[in-house]
Structures are given as C-alpha cells and as structure tokens.
Amino acid sequence: MATFDYQVIIVGSGAGGAMAAYTLTKQGYKVLMLEAGRDYNPKTETPMFKTNAQAPLMGSGNVDKDFGFYDATVDGGWTVPGEPYTTGEGSDFLWWRSRMLGGRTNHWGRYALRFSPHDFKGFTRDGLGADWPFEYEELAPWYDKTEELVGICGTNTGLDDMPDSAEGILQPPPKPRIPELLVSAAAKKLGIATAPMHRAVLTRPKDDRQACFYATPCGHGCSIGAAFQTTTSLIPMAKATGLLTVITNAMAKEVNVDEHGKVNAITYIDKMTKQSHSLEAKVIILAASACESARILLNSKSEHHPNGLANSSGHVGKNIMDSTGVGYGALIPALAGRPKYNEDGHTANHLFIPWWGHQLHKEKLLDFPRGYHFEIGSGFRAPGAGVSGNLDGYGQPLKNIAKQAYGSYVSLSLRGEMLPNEHCYMEIDQNVKDQWGIPVVKFHWQWSEHELKQVEHGLKTARRILETMGASFTKPLPKAEDAILKGGQIIHEVGSTRMGDSSKNSVTNQWGQTWDCKNVFVMDAGVFASNPHKNCTLTIMTLAMRNATWLASQLDKGAL
Amino acid sequence: MADKKNKYSSSKPYQSSLTRRGALKWLGAISTAAAFPALIGCQSSSKKLNTSKGHWPNLSLSPVSANGYGKDPNLIIAPKNVWPRILTTEQLTLVAVLADIIVPREGNVPSASEVKVPDVVDEWVSAPYSRQQADKEYILNILTWLDDESILRFNALFIDVSPAKQLMIVDDIAYNKADLSAEFAKPMLAFARIRRLVLAAFFCSPEGTKDIGYLGNVPIAGDYPGPTDEAIQHLNQVLDNLGLSL
Numbered sequence: 162m163a164t165f166d167y168q169v170i171i172v173g174s175g176a177g178g179a180m181a182a183y184t185l186t187k188q189g190y191k192v193l194m195l196e197a198g199r200d201y202n203p204k205t206e207t208p209m210f211k212t213n214a215q216a217p218l219m220g221s222g223n224v225d226k227d228f229g230f231y232d233a234t235v236d237g238g239w240t241v242p243g244e245p246y247t248t249g250e251g252s253d254f255l256w257w258r259s260r261m262l263g264g265r266t267n268h269w270g271r272y273a274l275r276f277s278p279h280d281f282k283g284f285t286r287d288g289l290g291a292d293w294p295f296e297y298e299e300l301a302p303w304y305d306k307t308e309e310l311v312g313i314c315g316t317n318t319g320l321d322d323m324p325d326s327a328e329g330i331l332q333p334p335p336k337p338r339i340p341e342l343l344v345s346a347a348a349k350k351l352g353i354a355t356a357p358m359h360r361a362v363l364t365r366p367k368d369d370r371q372a373c374f375y376a377t378p379c380g381h382g383c384s385i386g387a388a389f390q391t392t393t394s395l396i397p398m399a400k401a402t403g404l405l406t407v408i409t410n411a412m413a414k415e416v417n418v419d420e421h422g423k424v425n426a427i428t429y430i431d432k433m434t435k436q437s438h439s440l441e442a443k444v445i446i447l448a449a450s451a452c453e454s455a456r457i458l459l460n461s462k463s464e465h466h467p468n469g470l471a472n473s474s475g476h477v478g479k480n481i482m483d484s485t486g487v488g489y490g491a492l493i494p495a496l497a498g499r500p501k502y503n504e505d506g507h508t509a510n511h512l513f514i515p516w517w518g519h520q521l522h523k524e525k526l527l528d529f530p531r532g533y534h535f536e537i538g539s540g541f542r543a544p545g546a547g548v549s550g551n552l553d554g555y556g557q558p559l560k561n562i563a564k565q566a567y568g569s570y571v572s573l574s575l576r577g578e579m580l581p582n583e584h585c586y587m588e589i590d591q592n593v594k595d596q597w598g599i600p601v602v603k604f605h606w607q608w609s610e611h612e613l614k615q616v617e618h619g620l621k622t623a624r625r626i627l628e629t630m631g632a633s634f635t636k637p638l639p640k641a642e643d644a645i646l647k648g649g650q651i652i653h654e655v656g657s658t659r660m661g662d663s664s665k666n667s668v669t670n671q672w673g674q675t676w677d678c679k680n681v682f683v684m685d686a687g688v689f690a691s692n693p694h695k696n697c698t699l700t701i702m703t704l705a706m707r708n709a710t711w712l713a714s715q716l717d718k719g720a721l
Numbered sequence: 722m723a724d725k726k727n728k729y730s731s732s733k734p735y736q737s738s739l740t741r742r743g744a745l746k747w748l749g750a751i752s753t754a755a756a757f758p759a760l761i762g763c764q765s766s767s768k769k770l771n772t773s774k775g776h777w778p779n780l781s782l783s784p785v786s787a788n789g790y791g792k793d794p795n796l797i798i799a800p801k802n803v804w805p806r807i808l809t810t811e812q813l814t815l816v817a818v819l820a821d822i823i824v825p826r827e828g829n830v831p832s833a834s835e836v837k838v839p840d841v842v843d844e845w846v847s848a849p850y851s852r853q854q855a856d857k858e859y860i861l862n863i864l865t866w867l868d869d870e871s872i873l874r875f876n877a878l879f880i881d882v883s884p885a886k887q888l889m890i891v892d893d894i895a896y897n898k899a900d901l902s903a904e905f906a907k908p909m910l911a912f913a914r915i916r917r918l919v920l921a922a923f924f925c926s927p928e929g930t931k932d933i934g935y936l937g938n939v940p941i942a943g944d945y946p947g948p949t950d951e952a953i954q955h956l957n958q959v960l961d962n963l964g965l966s967l
C-alpha cells in the first residue's frame with residue numbers, strides 16, 4: 162500500500178461503506194476499502210433468465226443457499242462457514258451475512274422507504290427507546306440526494322407515514338397487479354390505504370444503469386443495474402474517480418491505538434494467505450454491518466479502552482433492534498383460475514400497505530406503541546419446488562386443483578418497529594473464535610410485550626383483510642409469541658453503536674463519529690437510535706452520504 | 722406378467738437421462754465405504770416382504786453423506802449431478818409409473834415421466850440436505866409399500882401389475898377422506914409427499930410451465946403493461962361479487 166497514500170480507510174463495501182466511499186472519492190479524498198468477501202461482478206455472475214428446472218433441486222433453498230440456488234448471496238446466508246456466532250441461553254437470533262463485494266446489497270429486497278418526522282422522535286412521543294439527535298427536516302434533503310443517486314421508483318402519497326420526496330426525484334412506479342388491487346380494495350373497505358411501494362429499482366435509465374425490464378427476480382442480482390446494488394453503481398463510480406482502492410478477502414480484526422490511546426491503525430487478516438496485516442490509518446469508517454462493526458469495536462481492547470474501543474458509555478453492542486415479522490396468508494377462492502398474464506413486474510411489491518395507525522397512536526387507541534406495514538405476497542410466479550393448493554387425488558383432477566390454485570394464494574407479511582430492550586444485545590463470546598482467530602459474537606434476545614401486542618394486532622388485521630377478500634379460515638389465529646419470527650430473521654439489525662447527543666448513553670454523535678475516538682466513524686445501521694418499520698437501508702445510505710460529507714469538511718478543516 | 726399396456730415394467734425400465742459421465746463420476750465417489758451402506762440398505766430391504774395388514778416398511782435408511790454444492794456455486798452454469806443418485810433402476814421405474822399416474826399425458830401435454838420427472842425425484846431424494854432427507858424417508862417407504870401391497874393383493878411388483886390394478890391401490894391412498902382406513906394413514910401421507918414433488922417437478926419443466934400458464938421471464942421494453950383487459954374485467958367481477966371497489 163506504500164504507493165497509495167489513502168486518507169480514509171473504510172471497512173465494508175455494502176450500503177454504508179460504498180456510499181461513504183462514493184461520497185469521499187467524489188470530493189477528492191483517497192479511500193482504501195477493506196472487504197471480507199470475495200470480489201463479485203454482477204455483470205457476469207448474475208443468473209438472469211434462468212429457470213428453476215435448470216438449477217439443482219428446482220432452485221429450492223437449503224443450508225448452502227438459504228434463499229434458493231439463484232440467490233445472489235456468496236459465502237454466507239444464515240451461516241458463514243468457519244465464522245460461527247453463538248447465542249445466550251433461551252435466546253434465538255438469526256444473523257444473515259454475506260461475504261462478497263457489495264455485501265447484502267446484492268440481493269436485498271430494494272424496499273426503500275423514508276422514515277417519517279415522528280420516527281425520529283419516538284421517545285418524545287411515548288417515552289420509549291431513544292430520540293435521534295436531529296429532526297427529519299435535517300435529513301430530508303439528504304434523502305432527496307440519496308434517492309436521486311440510488312434511483313427509487315414510487316410516488317408521493319401525502320400519507321403521514323410516507324414523507325414526500327422533492328419534486329422530480331422519484332421515478333414512476335410500475336402498474337399494480339390483480340392480487341394487489343384486490344388487497345387494496347379490501348383494505349379500503351376497512352379504512353386502510355395501500356400505496357405504491359418505494360423500491361430501489363430504476364424504471365428509467367440512469368448513469369450506466371438500464372431501466373428494469375420486468376423479468377428475473379431481483380434477489381438473484383441484476384446484471385443490468387436496474388435494481389440497486391453497490392457493485393453496479395457506487396463502487397464502480399467511486400473507482401472511476403481513480404481514488405478508491407479495494408482490498409477484497411480482507412477481514413478486519415481490530416482497530417489499533419498508539420501509546421496515548423489514539424487510533425492509528427487497523428489490523429486485518431488476508432483470507433487467502435491467513436496472514437495478519439496492519440495498515441496505518443488517519444481516519445477509519447466502520448461499515449461492516451451493524452453487528453460486525455460493533456464486534457470490531459468490542460474486539461479492539463487496549464489499556465486506554467479496556468471495554469473495547471469507543472465504548473466508554475458501555476453501549477457498544479447494546480440496543481440491538483430488528484424489525485418484527487410475521488406472515489399470514491390464504492387461498493382466495495375468487496382468484497382461483499383467474500385469467501393469466503405476465504405478472505412478474507419488478508418481481509416484488511408494486512403496492513403495499515403503509516402504517517395507517519399514526520393518528521390512532523396519537524389518540525392512544527392502540528395497546529402497542531409503534532407501527533408496522535404489510536408487504537403483499539402473491540402472483541403468477543415462476544414454477545419452483547412448491548405447488549399451491551389443497552392437493553388431493555391424482556391425474557387430471559389433481560392437476561386442475563393445482564392450476565386453479567396457481568396465483569390465488571395471497572399472503573400479508575408484517576414488518577414492524579420494535580423497541581430496544583435490555584435483553585436484546587450482543588457481546589463477545591470469550592470462548593469461541595472464528596477460523597481467522599477473531600473472537601465471535603454472542604447474541605441475546607427476548608421480545609417484549611410491545612412487539613407481541615403489535616404482532617397480535619397485525620395478525621388480526623391481516624385476517625380481516627383476507628376475509629374481506631373472501632378467504633375463510635377454520636383454524637384460530639396463532640398466538641403472537643408462536644407466530645413472531647425470530648430476532649434477526651427480518652435482517653434489519655440496527656442500533657449496536659447508536660448515535661445520540663450525549664456520550665453517556667450513545668456511542669457516536671449525530672455524524673456517526675464516535676464520542677471517544679474522533680477519527681473513528683460508524684456508517685452502517687449500528688448508529689440508528691430507533692428502528693422504524695420502514696426498512697433500514699435507504700436511511701443507512703442517506704446517513705452515510707450526509708456523514709461522509711461532514712467528515713470531509715472536518716478533514717478540510719484539519720480537525721481530524 | 723405385466724400388462725402389454727404398461728409403459729414401464731420390470732422388463733421395460735425407465736431410462737434415466739443421467740449421462741454416462743455423471744454415472745462414472747459417482748462410481749468414483751461412492752466407492753468409499755461411507756456411501757455404500759445407503760445404497761445396499763435400500764436395495765436389500767425392498768426385497769424383504771412386509772405384507773401384514775397395516776404394514777409399513779419402516780426402512781432403516783442411512784443418511785446421505787455426500788457433499789452439497791457449497792456456498793458459492795456457479796450460478797450461470799449450474800452444477801449438475803453433484804451428489805450420487807440413490808434410486809435403483811427398479812425404484813426409478815416405480816417412480817415413473819407413479820409419476821404418470823399423478824400427471825398423465827393430456828392431449829399434447831406430456832406426462833410426468835416424459836419430461837423426466839423421475840430424474841428430479843432421484844436428484845431430490847439423493848440430496849444431502851435436511852428437507853430432502855426428510856422427504857426421502859417418506860418416499861422410499863412408499864415405494865416399498867406399493868410393492869408390498871401389490872404383492873399382497875396381486876402377487877406381483879407394482880410396476881408389473883396392470884394399470885387398473887395399480888389404480889386400485891392408489892385409489893386407497895390418494896384421497897384425504899374422513900373415512901380413511903387406519904391401515905392407509907401412513908401410505909396416504911407419504912403418497913402426498915411424492916405427489917407434491919412430482920407435480921412441482923412437472924410444472925418446472927418447460928412443458929409444465931406452459932401448462933400451468935406462467936407467462937413471465939421475458940424482458941419487456943418500456944413500462945410494465947400491467948394486467949390485461951381480460952384480467953381487469955375478471956377483477957371487476959370479483960370486486961362486484963365481494964361488494965368491494967377500488
């Protein structure tokens with residue numbers, strides 16, 4: 162690295178790291194990026210137009226490829242070989258990781274909703290959790306810039322849970338499909354609005370990226386760059402400045418300090434040679450994903466930082482939140498045997514059900530504090546290893562059951578806001594190391610009554626909507642504690658290095674700069690002070706853009 | 722003994738599309754002691770007759786010990802034949818007969834065996850993953866049960882009795898009816914597994930995909946056109962019937 166005198170080291174090439182690298186290189190700073198995974202090129206590696214018949218086991222998932230054979234995830238999923246994590250007694254936690262350039266942005270759902278003004282002030286509203294150290298108005302222009310750069314399709318709805326983007330920012334959303342329209346009509350009867358989903362999918366070309374051609378699932382990756390992933394956008398754009406160098410297969414182990422406790426280097430393992438290397442560092446940005454960044458900090462213990470780096474507050478690894486999740490669905494008799502057409506669309510929600518209860522919360526009419534939304538699952542999907550319908554018999558009558566049921570199953574997936582609680586946190590497992598010799602994370606998890614009440618409300622509402630669509634149920638609703646998905650399972654883990662306005666109860670200031678070490682920043686979801694139900698990644702990128710811009714101004718001033 | 726009308730029988734076995742190269746590769750792979758017991762295990766137990774009333778083979782199957790395709794397989798040229806296949810020719814032939822009962826030819830639409838569904842079933846039950854291993858348990862047992870039952874009733878293997886006789890057996894286990902006799906409870910559940918698998922494999926094939934009416938996976942220039950007029954009309958009817966409006 163002697164030939165490249167970088168000014169900033171970034172750990173991680175996912176949503177946060179790539180946005181930070183883009184922002185800094187565009188402003189003329191030299192950046193070195195460490196990425197634990199292998200290099201990855203969506204242009205040549207994405208399985209576009211493949212059918213499930215061409216894949217082993219009809220493309221279905223297993224421990225090797227949890228979300229199906231064609232899912233873009235490389236060397237990861239619910240398990241990463243040689244890199245375990247542990248859980249405390251009675252705790253269930255699932256941690257999805259990937260080990261590839263671009264991280265989890267290569268296969269994320271691309272749902273990209275802004276947080277609302279009230280989301281930043283939850284504590285002020287109901288005395289629970291923590292406020293963010295700024296107002297929505299502070300972030301709004303950065304949301305606009307991020308949405309413009311990333312490319313988001315959707316519309317301004319004026320709904321209180323969907324703040325509008327500036328005029329001309331959003332690209333037109335695709336037309337809704339039949340099951341979505343039916344859900345919309347049923348929800349309307351119950352006084353609940355549906356809206357076009359905001360997705361990081363281009364419906365108009367941008368930069369080198371093409372518009373979506375409405376085929377092949379985005380979870381496989383998108384070789385034409387329509388579905389946003391950092392490997393077809395921010396990373397190549399940052400590289401094009403000539404100011405970004407990426408080292409792949411580089412697993413950051415710890416941040417090092419000098420004899421005064423000032424951060425001056427970072428140590429990583431070259432996974433190919435298993436050698437450890439130390440790099441001098443003036444400024445370090447951790448964006449390895451919320452729990453990986455917290456792990457690096459906790460593993461960076463020294464005389465001056467006995468509880469781990471930037472952890473004088475004791476809050477590193479605390480306050481972890483995921484989204485709540487539960488799914489409920491039914492065969493809708495009225496949709497049986499409906500006319501066929503190409504229903505792929507952009508292969509995810511064109512419509513969804515945003516949270517409608519903000520006013521009800523204000524009026525204290527709900528017995529749980531925070532909101533949720535529903536995503537709609539249905540459609541004439543590419544045949545795979547599953548077949549819908551109450552199958553019975555054989556021969557032509559059997560086939561007819563399956564054909565009638567095809568495209569008539571509708572599910573509603575709740576994604577809700579959870580609150581931080583003292584039982585949900587991570588620490589370093591003193592007894593277990595990964596294959597690189599790095600101590601691993603131990604998770605602790607327990608849902609509180611807030612989440613269970615919310616899920617109960619969601620299940621009841623989902624059932625009412627489905628019944629309004631003509632579904633009938635014979636079984637009673639499941640209990641919330643049985644139905645709620647596991648911690649981590651929605652893959653929106655945040656809060657492990659939260660930001661705030663006091664070094665006493667937060668890890669970073671509003672710029673993601675750690676209170677204890679001025680030259681260490683966190684730019685992933687670790688800094689979230691709360692976890693609104695509106696999927697975290699757009700806000701990760703927005704914060705990274707804003708905070709990297711501030712970081713640059715500090716470099717200019719010589720303040721770092 | 723088999724009816725002349727039988728498409729497959731002991732004397733007319735199902736021909737798997739497994740390539741010679743694939744088979745040779747596995748010969749190398751399975752000549753390790755670990756893989757052999759599984760193969761021999763299911764062959765020998767299928768010869769042991771278990772034909773008392775309410776019989777169920779309860780085969781003791783050793784777990785598949787092969788490796789999967791790993792966490793970074795080539796997605797463009799998908800790996801084929803990663804793990805050795807465990808079904809014998811006799812079992813494959815039985816799967817073919819059963820698959821064609823489940824999905825027979827209908828006019829121009831081919832039957833399950835014509836689109837090589839038995840190969841998919843073989844790949845499935847041979848796979849080293851937990852979901853497939855659980856299915857294998859059901860599927861190998863139902864295959865053996867069908868032979869045992871056929872011998873009990875007609876004194877010949879299932880594939881060697883006439884299609885009419887085959888259906889007499891299948892009729893007893895294919896319906897989830899309230900008055901299902903207890904002796905068929907297990908076979909019914911196991912049949913349901915292979916039925917779902919056969920249907921899925923059939924609809925996955927290009928012919929089956931056409932048959933179920935999937936019209937996607939084609940690139941569209943310009944905006945997504947949304948539902949057709951016919952689909953919208955149908956929706957309007959549905960909304961009317963349910964008393965809903967957009």
Ligand SMILES: Cc1cc2nc3c(=O)[nH]c(=O)nc-3n(C[C@H](O)[C@H](O)[C@H](O)COP(=O)(O)OP(=O)(O)OC[C@H]3O[C@@H](n4cnc5c(N)ncnc54)[C@H](O)[C@@H]3O)c2cc1C
Nearest residue numbers: 173175176177197264265270271272413450685696697698
């Ligand atoms: C299937 C799926 C669907 C999702 N859908 C949505 C959605 O619709 N909307 C939404 O908002 N979010 C969604 N998410 C979540 C979204 O993917 C993440 O929030 C986002 O990618 C997080 O960005 P990040 O930069 O923090 O981390 P990541 O994208 O995970 O990137 C972190 C990178 O850091 C690397 N790294 C980790 N540790 C080290 C280390 N020690 N040294 C060096 N490098 C390291 C990793 O290899 C990785 O490449 C989804 C996730 C999944 C898996």
Ligand code: SF4
Nearest residue numbers: 373376379383387388
């Ligand atoms: S649906 Fe559109 S955005 Fe998604 S992968 Fe396909 S082409 Fe890309």
